[in-house]
Amino acid sequence: MKAAAWWEFYVNCGKKEGNDGLGSSGSQALGLVRDQQRRWVKPREGIxxxxxxxxxxxxxxIFGTGAVCRDEQGTCIGVLAVPTVGFVSPQTCEFLALINGLHFCLQAGFTRLEIEGDAQNVFMALNSDQEDLSPDGALVDEAKYLLSFFFSLVVGVIPLGSVIMPLIVWQK
Incomplete structure (x- = not known):
């Protein structure tokens, strides 16, 4: 029941007029890509x-993180919602959502992933070879460590318009 209530909170955050749940200019500062015309695209077979x-x-x-896993048929095979009380930055919230989702996938035994999110800054940090000295540096390191456990991986942001920007492609 709590997960459903938090999911409703999450969905409604962006529906309030003038409020994206991030405070003023939070979406722009985080580099979020918002495209209401975009439809979800199925992953390739076996991903x-x-x-x-x-x-x-x-x-x-308050903040919450969420993740949804779907197979090549588009069937939902896993959902995660984590409500939390505390003050974090929008970028920290996005990193925690990714990390929670990666832990979930590892525990479920999913080893071939395509990862999609709307925070360009998160993907840019993951793609960087430089040490991240920001307050989120430890989260960047943890996410990179978790990503190393997957055999096949395509990571990208939800595209702006129709341009897909995959930033990381990994295969063992």
Missing amino acids: IKLNFDGALEVSKG
């Missing part, structure tokens, strides 16, 4: 698609 996202209500000090 699980992990979609992740974070939502927060800065003024209330």
Whole structure:
């Protein structure tokens, strides 16, 4: 029951007029890609698609992370919702959503992933070879460590318009 309530909170964050759940200009600062015309695209055969996202209500000090896993048929094979109380940055919230989703996939035994999210800054940090000295540096390191456990991986942001920007492609 709690997960359903938090999911409803997450969905409604972006529906409030003038509020994206991130506070003023939070979406722009995080590099979020918002394209309401975009439809979900199935992954290739044998690949699980992990979609992740974070939502927060800065003024209330609450945030949540979520992840959905679907197979090549588009069938939902796993859902994760993690409600949390605390004050974090929008980027931290997005990293936590990715990390929670990756832990979920590892525990479920999914080893071939396509990962999709809307926070370009998260994917840019993952794609960087430089040490991340920001407050989220430890989260970047953890996400990179978790990604090393997957055999096949395509990572990208939800595209702006019709341009897909895969940033990481990995195969063992």
